[in-house]
Amino acid sequence: MSIDPVTLQVIGGALHTIAREMAYVLYRMSFSSIIRESEDLGAGLFDRSFATLCESDNTPLHIGSIPGYLRGIEASMTTPWREGDVVIHNHPYFGASHSPDIAVVVPVFYEGRHIGFAGNTAHHVDIGSATPGLIVDIQDIFGEGMLLKAVKLYEGGVRNETVWNYLANNSRVGRQLQDDLGAQIASAQLGARRFQELYATYGAETVEAASAELMAYTERMLRKRIAEIPDGDYVAESWLDDDGRNRGVRLPIKVCVRIRGDEAEVDLTGSSPQVPTAFNVPFEGSTKVACYVAFRSLLLDTFTASVPIPANEGSFRPIRVTAPKGTIFNPIFPTAASARFSQCNRMIDCIIRALSPVLPDAAIAGSSASLSFVAYSGLRKTSNDYWVFIEVNEGAYGGRPRSDGPDSIDNLMANTRNNPIEDLGMHLPMICDRYELRDDVECGAGRFRGGIGVVKHQRLLEGGWLTHEAERHTDKPWGLFGGHDGAEGRVDIFNHADPAGTTEPQHAKISGVVMKPGDTMAFYSPCGGGFGDPLERPAATVLDDVLDGFCTMGYARSAYGVVIDDAMRIDHEATLALRAEMAARAAAR
Amino acid sequence: MASIGVDVGGTFTDLVLERDDDGPGGRRVFVHKVPSTPADQSVGVVDGILAICRIAGLDPKAVRRVVHGTTVATNITIEKNGAEVGMLTTKGFRDLLHIARHKRPHNFSLHFDVPWQSDPLVKRRNRMPITERIMPPDGRVETPIDLDEVRAAVREMKARGVEAVIVCFLFSFLNDAHEKAALAIVREEMPEAFASASSEVANVIREFERFSTTAMNAYVGPRTARYLRNLEKRLRDEGMDAELRIMQSNGGIGTVATCSERPVTILMSGPAGGVIGGRWAGAMSGVGDVITIDIGGTSADIGVIADGAIRIMNPRDTVVGQHPVLAPMLDLDTIGAGGGSIAFRDEGGAFRVGPRSAGAMPGPACYGNGGSEPTVTDAHVVLGRLDPERFLGGDMAIDPALAEKAVREKVAEPFGMTLEEAALGIVTIVNANMALAIRSNSVARGFDPRRFSLMPFGGAGPLHGVALAEAVAARDVIVPPAPGITAAMGLLATKLAYEFTRSTPTLVSGPALGDFAAANATLADLTALATERLAADGVAPEAMLFERVAECRYQGQGFELRTPLPEGPITADNAAAIVASFHAVHERDYGYRFDDTQVEIVTLRVIGSAEVPPLTWPELADAASPDPTEALLYVRPTTFDDRQRLDTPRYDRDRLKAGHVVPGPAIILQHNSTTLVPPGFTARIEKAGNIRIARNQQPSAEVAS
Secondary structure: OOOOOOOOOOOOOOOOHHHHHHEEEEHOOOOOOOHHHHOOEEEEEEOOOOEEEEEEOHHHHHOOOOHHHHHHHHHHHHHHHOOOOOOEEEOOHHHHOOOOOEEEEEEEEEEEEEEEEEEEEOOOOOOOOOOOOOOOOOOOOHHHOOOOOOOOEEOOOOOOHHHHHHOOOOOOOOHHHHHHHHHHHHHHHHHHHHHHHHHHHHHHHHHHHHHHHHHHHHHHHHHHHHOOOOOOEEEEEEEOOOOOOOOOOOOOEEEEEEOOOOOEEEOOOOOOOOOOOOOOOOHHHHHHHHHHHHHHHHHHOOOOOOOOOOOHHOOOEEEEOOOOOEEEEEEEOEEEEEEEHHHHHHHHHHHHHHOOOOOOOOOOOOOOOOOOOEEEEEEEOOOOEEEEEEEOOOEEEOOOOOOOOOOEOOOOOOOOOOOOOOHHHHHEEEEEEEEEOOOOOOOOOOOOOOOHHHHEEEEEEEOOEEEOOOOOOOOOOOOOOOOOOOOEEEEEEEEEHHHHHHHHEEEEEEEEEOOOOOOEEEEEEEEOOOOHHHHHHHHHHHHHHOOOOOHHHHHHHHHOOEEEEOOOOHHHHHHHHHHHHHHHHHHOO | OEEEEEEEEOEEEEEEEEEEEOHHHHEEEEEEEEEEOOOOOHHHHHHHHHHHHHHOOOOHEEEEEEEEOOOOHHHHHHHHHHOOOOEEEOOOOHHHHHHOOOOOOOOOOOOOOOHHHOOOOOOOHEEEEEEEEOOOOEEEEEOOOHHHHHHHHHHHHHHHHEEEEHHHHHHOOOOOHHHHHHHHHHHOOOOOOOEEEHHHOOOOOOHHHHHHHHHHHHHHHHHHHHHHHHHHHHHOOOOOOEEEEEEEOOOOOOHHHHHHHHHHHHHHHHHHHHHHHHHHHHHHOOOOOOOEEEEEEOOOOEEEEEEEEEEEEEEOOEEOOOOOOOOOOEEEEEEOOOOEEEEEOOOOOEEEEEEEEEEOOOOOOOOOOOOOOHHHHHHHOOOOOOOHHHHHHHHHOOOOHHHHHOOOOOOOOHHOOOEEEEEEHHHHHHHHHHHHHHHOOOOHOOHHHHHOEEEEEEOOHHHHHHHHHHOOOEEEEEOOOOOHHHHHHHOOOEEEEEEEEEOOOOOOOOOOOOOHHHHHHHHHHHHHHHHHHHHHHHOOOOHOEEEEEEEEEEEOOOOOOEEEEOOOOOOOOHHHHHOOOHHHHHHHHHHHHHHHHHEEEEEEEEEEEEEOOOOOOOOEEOOOOOOOOHHEEEEEEOOOOOOOOEEEEEEEHHHHHHHHHEEEEEEEEEEEHHHHHHEEEEEEEOOOEEEEEEEEEOOOOOOOO
16 A cells, blocks of 8 residues: 555654653653663554564664564563563563663554554663672673563453562562563553554554555665765774673774665674673674664764654664674673673774765764763662662763764763762762763864763762773774874772772773772763864864863863963964974874 | 733734723724834834834823733843853862763764753853862751852952853752852852852752753843843833733743843743633633644644643753753743745655744745745645735735745645645645644643643634644634734733742651651741742732642652642641642553552742733624624635635624624634634634634434444
8 A cells, every 4th residue: 555645744743752652651650760860761663563663762772672572572472462461571582682671562452453562671770680780790691680581461451460579579679670660561551552543543554554654764765875875895993891801801893884785784793702791792682773873873863864764664674784693793692691882882983983984074083982881789778678770971972074072971872861960869878979071181182072071970878889881991982084082981999088098990891899888989981082183173262172171271282283371362373383383294294 | 001911022022902991992902013123122012012002092101010921031042142151069060061961962863963062051161160068868068168269269250251150059959058158259249240049040959950940040141131121111211110020931920020030930931921821712711621822933832721720841841942941831842833834855755844944034935035945824825725915914915826836846746746735735744743742742641632622823823723623632623812912912811920949858658757847848938938029029918829839759750740739738647638649640641650659749839929810802792693794705715624625705803793603614814813614613703702613513423434
């Protein structure tokens, strides 16, 4: 059935609104900060063959992951779908993005026919993993905690108390886990009702034709952009610090982007073999999704596009992803694969770098391209119950062809919200002592400078435990087209009573660290590389940077060739001379 | 004596004047429009006031009150030309305004803008760290404030020419002593500066949102205050001693003094008047459940009034120019769809309408100002719904050939459609966009639209009213008396209202229940503040009204919902009632409740108000019979949404009387608005001046299709 362009727009808008509404209910209602503040979630409607009809756009890595879950659920079901079922699932080798992201799925029936699914995914604070809230250095997938494989929380509308009881007793924060699942159920059931209303209004055939055309539309738009890139093989490589256990053993990341006509292949062959810790990436639920994020961001940039492109599976079709089995991007069961974000972000950074020669107006310099995920935990003094708090720390962007790299912001595939410092202090035995831009590095000079990362100090008032998943302590984000490199990340732990005397530098990935009362983790995010020759940055802009403290006077001179006098004015003559000299030196090299 | 409402829009300044006694022609209510003067809004405002006084045969000295809806504060945020603001903030946290919530405005973009970094409300150089530390959860002082540091920082800012200074310390909602001490030094060293502390502007938990609100207040503060005082002076210079009142974002009016001090409360002054006008017009028909849609040239504002009450937005959703602003605002959704929205075929082959708009210049193609792209207005012209010689009451010439050309070349030909199909497509898509926005502001919040009347206004509103009501399954349509100036009427139909808030986290259910002393003390303080403010406005104690609201959540959630409080102090006895109403609100908004999870009050809010007698619209004379032929102008072919092209009579609204019944198809014309009555619908003219349009009753039971 073909569909007229007017009805298509009307149904497209309705689908978009449903996904937004589902996500809204989920994050407004939920209890853990990783869902309610960070919006680490996704929600949408799917047809009977798991194609996405619509999906919310809260966090990029969730977008496009739910069909994988649905395929995994279908393959694992022990009883048939019934109206009133609510299914949960998190198995990384059956489509899940990683085990803490639990999907809640309800089948949707219309006039007795099973027409599809409403579902969502959300990151849960604790699923009973080896260390509270977060895991890096563990033996295998079973150290990740509960593996839920197509488990029915409700069967035909009847609540399965046995399962709820099991869940409550296998998480350090059982109450929160149950209430967050409650929020997910409310969101999925709302989606199911809206799905039925849509069919009732427009009829099954029209809705299905519209969703097929919406996907074809997104696919067409992306193919058009890919076709504009000259055919060829474009490569980039980088490395990761370590696997969180074997210190000093760097892990290579190799990316080859093959452009052929209006199709692209991302070949990750040559990247590190799988590692013995949880620092591996589930292929279906994360590796592939990350590649799609890279191409959507590069080629269908929503800021520069004149029209909104629907977020759906159409953007996946022109892209093929290759990663050999047994490698870090395609591990083999029962290898653990929970700490997977930094590898994905670095792969995206490499895809951008690989294509920079042919996309000089779209590519940007190297970004922090990692993720800092911290789990703080402890036992409450009065009740001896666990509290667990997980936090995503931000990064910074590389300089861009027309603007500076944004500072202190979630990077590439991450897009969460931070937790209010005051909310944290009121409810947990923690206090934030510092949260501002880094001032310990000078880096990222360029025609457009790289973004500056943050420094954040979190103090545990009563002690507890800490696990941190991060990257890029040994490799600077790269400058592009003459821009200078950015800066590595850094983590220190010290005690509040004597910071100078107790500071100990840490690896990026640390597991189950025992924290004494007053112990503080200081996180420094990597800073982005610069874009273009720093000597081309207008001197007045450099002066503004100095006045605002984004750049020191010394760095203004050494990297930008801008001389500023004590009255904070540009010495134009000296600047001209210095810039000429620096340009001549560069030309001679 | 008389009252005037004056609402400033982008193109026109609308006025309504109500006299206590009969004026020329025995009338008491007069309306007028003058061109806006964007460079200084007060010029147009004063010109308009003098003009409408002349029309009403009234000496301007006899005007007792002027109520003003202004976009002056909003425009500062759009034009980004606010004050140079300086900030004293807790050492170690200099960049909270720069970091914001560290979330990008776009998921899939490398070139996105970060407005709070590229156009900061306070430049980094002017954010001065101060040694001090207050600790949660009790507000004790861990590090005393270094007042020498404060003084040095203030002197430095003064030397730099900073115009406004804000004091923003962490946990000041628990203990404001440090903020007060620093503010005292600011006032001492810089008496001319616009100075404020975060605990004064928004005394609530969540540092970034509180600081952002305080910064926005200071950013728009000096210019807004100057504008308001200047306007007051101009009125005095004309010999008027009317009291000047300003429409606030929460739908209540405030004095020049309070709005100058807290201009952050008038950022939505303009659209608020529309919603209040909608409530007022609904009440004239005895209808308390109204969905308003104000359709302008580039955007449409949607509001919901339930049981005659306006709704206030969740503070987590009040954002202005991508900066969170914790000031009470009417729950309004604005979407980029209006008469000027442009239709086009995008490169992927999709049929798009908006959000790009032709604006006032060049405007729709039919204006003949050089616009070649088809707009929603052009589509209506093509469909024969806007008569060229009657456009804006005949004040403006439009050219239907230009509208046809644009629709044909840019839409019909690329899609292989007929001209009519293309024009209908444009209208269908823009209606669908608006209907979705209405749905997400009503159905999605638990309101059943079948209970509501849809009220379209703005010049273009009544053309879309019936189609939108059908799309969202609203009960019927109410077209207010003067749809083009409904917002100005709202200015004469609201009350004084001031809100005060303070975060006081308190459990109201569960085992640890019992101590409500802190919460009750907060309520007493907030009530005292509201009383003081109303008394300063000359309100007698017996005329003061107080509404008390607790913003509650299940303990552990991050978003609160407004829950009404019972009379008197909170006690162990009435806590259960608070919990029960929170469960109900949660279930209405989200469709789910957590019966055995503890409920927590986060923030308390007291709204002090005093009624002002509302505008009385003159009743219409009674018609001799339902037959409206006496108001018939002429008949012309018109195309409706169901593709029928029918000979359609035009009626003159000014000649329609109470009791007239206008069967569709029909078009009702008035000076600045056109109401479309499709076939199958009937319009009834009400005594109060509204037009009610409803679907004709089916003669027999409907057969399910």
